[in-house]
Amino acid sequence: MTRWIVDASPLIFLAKLDRLDLLRRSATEVLLPAAVLEEVRRLPDEASARVEEAFGSWLRMGNAGDRSTVEVLDLDLGPGEAEAIVLAREMRADRIVLDDQDARRFARRLGLVPIGTLGILLAARLRGEIQEIRGEIDRLQAQGFRASQELLDAVLREAGEG
Numbered sequence: 001m002t003r004w005i006v007d008a009s010p011l012i013f014l015a016k017l018d019r020l021d022l023l024r025r026s027a028t029e030v031l032l033p034a035a036v037l038e039e040v041r042r043l044p045d046e047a048s049a050r051v052e053e054a055f056g057s058w059l060r061m062g063n064a065g066d067r068s069t070v071e072v073l074d075l076d077l078g079p080g081e082a083e084a085i086v087l088a089r090e091m092r093a094d095r096i097v098l099d100d101q102d103a104r105r106f107a108r109r110l111g112l113v114p115i116g117t118l119g120i121l122l123a124a125r126l127r128g129e130i131q132e133i134r135g136e137i138d139r140l141q142a143q144g145f146r147a148s149q150e151l152l153d154a155v156l157r158e159a160g161e162g
Helices: 008-016 020-026 034-041 046-055 067-074 079-090 101-109 117-126 134-142 149-158
Strands: 003-006 029-032 059-061 095-097
Touching: 003 020, 003 079, 008 020, 008 034, 008 046, 008 117, 008 134, 020 029, 020 046, 020 117, 034 046, 034 079, 046 059, 067 079, 079 095, 079 101, 117 134, 117 149, 134 149
Parallel strands: 003 029, 003 095, 029 059
Antiparallel strands: none
């Protein structure tokens, strides 16, 4: 069984692309903390509706028990990232799905293995689940997704599209 904990940004962006199925197929169990669900629900739109639909079926709630660590991490990160990191550590998650660079650094320091939206798309491309990643990146950027050109070029090269 593989367990992944997901933060709001990758969840929202994958929902905007109508690619939540990639997340579901990547892990046997996908959990999100309460702060992430609250963040997703703040802006009711088509993406949040897709997340709500997933939450009603394969996406489940997980609760971070160590509130003091959540509060400490929340000083440098957002509440969603803080809860996701603590929950991933407590649940011994195989992966934590984060896009924020600072949150990914914290996660690595705690021994967690982060993957982001681009990593999920790249893995799907390498498995043949999507035909090309360049179009997905263009769609992401049109939705406000930001990443360095260096990272984007590396992902395209890895996908054989660079």
